[in-house]
Amino acid sequence: MARVTVWGEHRQERSDRPVAAIYPDGIHAAIAAGLRGAGHDVRTATLEEPEHGLSEAVLAATDVLTWWGHVAHNEVDDAVVDRVQARVLDGMGLIVLHSGHHSRIFRRLMGTTANLHWREAGERERLWVVDRSHPIAEGLGESFVLDHEEMYGEPFDVPPPDELVLISWFQGGEVFRSGCTWRRGRGRIFYFRPGHETHPTYFHPMVRRVIANAASWAAGPRGAALDLANPAPAEPLAEG
Amino acid sequence: MARVTVWGEHRQERSDRPVAAIYPDGIHAAIAAGLRGAGHDVRTATLEEPEHGLSEAVLAATDVLTWWGHVAHNEVDDAVVDRVQARVLDGMGLIVLHSGHHSRIFRRLMGTTANLHWREAGERERLWVVDRSHPIAEGLGESFVLDHEEMYGEPFDVPPPDELVLISWFQGGEVFRSGCTWRRGRGRIFYFRPGHETHPTYFHPMVRRVIANAASWAAGPRGAALDLANPAPAEPLAEG
Amino acid sequence: MARVTVWGEHRQERSDRPVAAIYPDGIHAAIAAGLRGAGHDVRTATLEEPEHGLSEAVLAATDVLTWWGHVAHNEVDDAVVDRVQARVLDGMGLIVLHSGHHSRIFRRLMGTTANLHWREAGERERLWVVDRSHPIAEGLGESFVLDHEEMYGEPFDVPPPDELVLISWFQGGEVFRSGCTWRRGRGRIFYFRPGHETHPTYFHPMVRRVIANAASWAAGPRGAALDLANPAPAEPLAEG
Amino acid sequence: MARVTVWGEHRQERSDRPVAAIYPDGIHAAIAAGLRGAGHDVRTATLEEPEHGLSEAVLAATDVLTWWGHVAHNEVDDAVVDRVQARVLDGMGLIVLHSGHHSRIFRRLMGTTANLHWREAGERERLWVVDRSHPIAEGLGESFVLDHEEMYGEPFDVPPPDELVLISWFQGGEVFRSGCTWRRGRGRIFYFRPGHETHPTYFHPMVRRVIANAASWAAGPRGAALDLANPAPAEPLAEG
Numbered sequence: 001m002a003r004v005t006v007w008g009e010h011r012q013e014r015s016d017r018p019v020a021a022i023y024p025d026g027i028h029a030a031i032a033a034g035l036r037g038a039g040h041d042v043r044t045a046t047l048e049e050p051e052h053g054l055s056e057a058v059l060a061a062t063d064v065l066t067w068w069g070h071v072a073h074n075e076v077d078d079a080v081v082d083r084v085q086a087r088v089l090d091g092m093g094l095i096v097l098h099s100g101h102h103s104r105i106f107r108r109l110m111g112t113t114a115n116l117h118w119r120e121a122g123e124r125e126r127l128w129v130v131d132r133s134h135p136i137a138e139g140l141g142e143s144f145v146l147d148h149e150e151m152y153g154e155p156f157d158v159p160p161p162d163e164l165v166l167i168s169w170f171q172g173g174e175v176f177r178s179g180c181t182w183r184r185g186r187g188r189i190f191y192f193r194p195g196h197e198t199h200p201t202y203f204h205p206m207v208r209r210v211i212a213n214a215a216s217w218a219a220g221p222r223g224a225a226l227d228l229a230n231p232a233p234a235e236p237l238a239e240g
Numbered sequence: 241m242a243r244v245t246v247w248g249e250h251r252q253e254r255s256d257r258p259v260a261a262i263y264p265d266g267i268h269a270a271i272a273a274g275l276r277g278a279g280h281d282v283r284t285a286t287l288e289e290p291e292h293g294l295s296e297a298v299l300a301a302t303d304v305l306t307w308w309g310h311v312a313h314n315e316v317d318d319a320v321v322d323r324v325q326a327r328v329l330d331g332m333g334l335i336v337l338h339s340g341h342h343s344r345i346f347r348r349l350m351g352t353t354a355n356l357h358w359r360e361a362g363e364r365e366r367l368w369v370v371d372r373s374h375p376i377a378e379g380l381g382e383s384f385v386l387d388h389e390e391m392y393g394e395p396f397d398v399p400p401p402d403e404l405v406l407i408s409w410f411q412g413g414e415v416f417r418s419g420c421t422w423r424r425g426r427g428r429i430f431y432f433r434p435g436h437e438t439h440p441t442y443f444h445p446m447v448r449r450v451i452a453n454a455a456s457w458a459a460g461p462r463g464a465a466l467d468l469a470n471p472a473p474a475e476p477l478a479e480g
Numbered sequence: 481m482a483r484v485t486v487w488g489e490h491r492q493e494r495s496d497r498p499v500a501a502i503y504p505d506g507i508h509a510a511i512a513a514g515l516r517g518a519g520h521d522v523r524t525a526t527l528e529e530p531e532h533g534l535s536e537a538v539l540a541a542t543d544v545l546t547w548w549g550h551v552a553h554n555e556v557d558d559a560v561v562d563r564v565q566a567r568v569l570d571g572m573g574l575i576v577l578h579s580g581h582h583s584r585i586f587r588r589l590m591g592t593t594a595n596l597h598w599r600e601a602g603e604r605e606r607l608w609v610v611d612r613s614h615p616i617a618e619g620l621g622e623s624f625v626l627d628h629e630e631m632y633g634e635p636f637d638v639p640p641p642d643e644l645v646l647i648s649w650f651q652g653g654e655v656f657r658s659g660c661t662w663r664r665g666r667g668r669i670f671y672f673r674p675g676h677e678t679h680p681t682y683f684h685p686m687v688r689r690v691i692a693n694a695a696s697w698a699a700g701p702r703g704a705a706l707d708l709a710n711p712a713p714a715e716p717l718a719e720g
Numbered sequence: 721m722a723r724v725t726v727w728g729e730h731r732q733e734r735s736d737r738p739v740a741a742i743y744p745d746g747i748h749a750a751i752a753a754g755l756r757g758a759g760h761d762v763r764t765a766t767l768e769e770p771e772h773g774l775s776e777a778v779l780a781a782t783d784v785l786t787w788w789g790h791v792a793h794n795e796v797d798d799a800v801v802d803r804v805q806a807r808v809l810d811g812m813g814l815i816v817l818h819s820g821h822h823s824r825i826f827r828r829l830m831g832t833t834a835n836l837h838w839r840e841a842g843e844r845e846r847l848w849v850v851d852r853s854h855p856i857a858e859g860l861g862e863s864f865v866l867d868h869e870e871m872y873g874e875p876f877d878v879p880p881p882d883e884l885v886l887i888s889w890f891q892g893g894e895v896f897r898s899g900c901t902w903r904r905g906r907g908r909i910f911y912f913r914p915g916h917e918t919h920p921t922y923f924h925p926m927v928r929r930v931i932a933n934a935a936s937w938a939a940g941p942r943g944a945a946l947d948l949a950n951p952a953p954a955e956p957l958a959e960g
Binding site: 364373374380382411427465474 | 811844846849851852853854855857858860861862865882883891903904905906907908933936940941942943944945946947954955
């Protein structure tokens with residue numbers, strides 16, 4: 001089981017009545033409940049806490065960080081973005097959710113705009129597993145359906161994922177690479193598309209399953225930390 | 241411009257009236273016409289020719305081979321499959337089209353079943369470009385539409401593509417990795433999904449554009465042929 | 481812990497005195513001992529057993545199969561190669577060791593010749609971790625050294641690995657992609673280079689660590705088995 | 721032939737006598753000469769020019785930018801880094817050379833530290849082609865040798881390359897992923913390791929060949945520019 005910190009912007013859940021109706025305790029609380037139900041050891045952190053709840057001590061005790069933000073990406077401090085990036089490169093897992101694609105930390109780690117097409121029409125989304133060998137695909141079957149979601153459409157301006165696990169079909173005619181992994185330094189990153197604030201997506205059992213699987217995957221074993229010392233030659237340099 | 245050999249099974253076009261009505265000269269003739277229109281130097285070959293039209297001499301003079309087969313995969317000789325595989329590993333490009341996913345040469349090169357889901361309902365297909373950096377994507381815009389096609393759905397049992405260029409959306413709810421590349425030896429392989437024999441798909445300008453782009457891409461420069469001699473040490477082996 | 485079947489050709493260990501001196505119980509026994517020491521549940525199987533020890537029942541009870549062969553690749557029955565391939569595509573892990581690169585099962589799954597350069601000079605090999613995020617890299621540090629090994633040199637005629645974990649340096653001037661993963665169907669494959677029969681490589685603690693890590697990685701969770709039924713449309717096909 | 725802008729820091733060539741002796745007109749001039757010799761259309765730009773010589777107009781007329789910097793990475797303006805990044809994402813090729821691994825533009829596009837081990841001992845480097853299918857490998861044979869170079873050793877803290885073309889062997893015992901490609905947006909990026917300022921590396925015919933091949937590869941055709949408009953549904957959203 002992983003030690004997961006669930007980060008939430010926690011803004012629209014307080015300011016926007018329809019969102020509050022679905023997520024009265026915040027989106028982060030729903031995500032945290034799903035992860036706890038899968039046996040993970042979970043804490044939460046939000047934008048308005050000091051250091052956004054992401055102190056050095058919290059990150060040091062975090063195996064996997066999940067990130068949901070939407071309207072306040074620009075309010076996240078540089079220092080915290082730097083700190084999270086460093087911690088990912090040193091081995092912390094990172095799960096970026098839905099509108100978190102435009103978060104500063106995700107763009108920083110991707111090196112691209114992370115732009116995409118979108119449409120708020122509450123349409124049907126079908127998510128298809130395209131990598132059956134992947135740990136994140138466990139228990140999902142061939143596909144699952146979300147009856148009402150925001151549409152995200154290609155092109156998604158991210159680096160080609162190291163692994164593509166899920167592709168979404170949308171009722172209006174679009175597709176999207178909805179479950180993608182990237183490796184950065186010692187860290188493993190997963191982007192998972194669903195989760196618009198006006199739909200109860202984070203209560204859906206398959207969505208919860210994907211996030212819990214991803215936390216287990218991202219928290220798994222890895223290699224050594226970076227040693228910055230430069231080496232003396234291990235082999236003789238005399239001319240052969 | 242590439243020297244392209246267009247291979248066609250040329251069976252249903254002679255036995256099946258609706259197919260003959262669309263492709264009176266064979267599916268290979270339509271594919272060849274598209275490639276010639278893009279400036280490639282094209283010849284054709286079919287199953288019933290000696291050695292299926294794929295002699296050593298023909299393959300030696302071929303930069304890129306395109307493959308369309310459907311009902312007679314098992315009639316392709318072992319010796320020809322061996323020869324095409326060897327030629328791909330030595331640097332010939334290979335473009336596998338539609339039902340060619342179950343051809344012996346494609347399964348041989350993939351190492352998997354190449355199984356997939358399918359449905360003949362003449363439904364709408366939208367093909368989305370997901371790698372805008374790729375030469376095969378040139379001139380396609382963001383997406384294009386085929387009004388009536390057979391559906392191919394995930395899971396598609398192939399190795400994860402080295403590059404994923406196109407994803408299809410189908411009206412009935414499925415998605416498919418429709419434009420995929422793999423590198424094998426010195427050769428470059430492209431799989432392109434559309435092209436059911438009961439639809440005039442190979443006359444569609446965007447389909448022709450994809451195949452012509454893929455031929456240019458697959459015919460491009462590459463590294464050295466395999467040298468099977470084993471080397472003496474270039475550096476001294478005395479203990480350091 | 482994984483249920484691992486360690487397959488050994490077990491030929492040179494009986495016919496060749498220097499090999500027998502190092503591996504009196506067979507190379508497979510040394511590999512099995514290393515895996516047991518890491519806590520895996522291990523059985524062995526060898527070429528001369530009925531069905532090479534790889535019956536349907538054995539494979540069904542195997543999470544990960546390791547493969548070491550050298551001089552008798554051509555004695556492995558077609559039916560067993562077919563069976564192992566099918567089981568890998570259905571989710572069994574496969575770890576191919578050293579000269580197993582030319583085994584029929586590995587070439588079948590790769591679709592290439594798996595050729596490489598080699599030299600038997602007992603030279604020094606240094607293995608460097610190039611993917612610190614990978615579970616197989618756990619506990620290896622930055623690099624480790626084998627004082628005497630056969631050289632394998634690039635080009636290695638395999639598909640580009642999905643993940644490249646280790647690169648070898650050889651004293652005589654060559655490099656080699658020594659730790660490579662590929663995904664095929666539901667199965668995960670790892671190739672690990674070291675292990676010439678005239679050196680006690682499979683007693684080396686780092687070599688054992690790599691193989692044990694790879695077994696854990698290959699045995700991990702995965703997605704659903706292939707469902708071959710073709711679907712009815714889940715969405716309406718009427719014209720929009 | 722590509723329109724190439726060769727960017728050089730042009731600092732040590734003026735301040736450091738041994739460097740000036742090798743590159744009296746600047747490292748950029750030697751790189752430019754090599755590219756011109758291969759038929760490319762080349763201009764140069766350096767740090768001390770206004771906007772570092774990389775105005776909007778220059779970048780708009782550039783198919784491929786090459787980047788060599790070392791001691792003055794921090795003097796490159798934010799605005800120019802932003803501009804180059806945007807132009808790469810919009811389709812310009814980028815070739816980052818040697819110590820350019822620590823340039824702000826490369827770290828920005830990678831999302832990692834780009835750290836590595838290094839040693840200035842003038843040792844021998846052998847570069848091995850590991851992807852014989854790649855256009856950048858044309859004309860290189862199996863390997864080539866640089867008699868005296870700075871050592872760069874793994875781990876190299878970059879995202880796993882989309883394509884790995886070259887691996888270096890160093891006399892002192894290290895290996896390095898020396899020829900790597902990444903795709904970002906519509907742009908293609910190549911990192912090429914050799915080129916320490918105290919060695920005449922950019923006069924070496926194989927080094928020039930790699931850079932010229934990479935320019936051709938990076939300048940090739942690509943897909944459409946990003947369209948930021950959000951789409952209306954192309955398919956009906958009424959319930960099925």
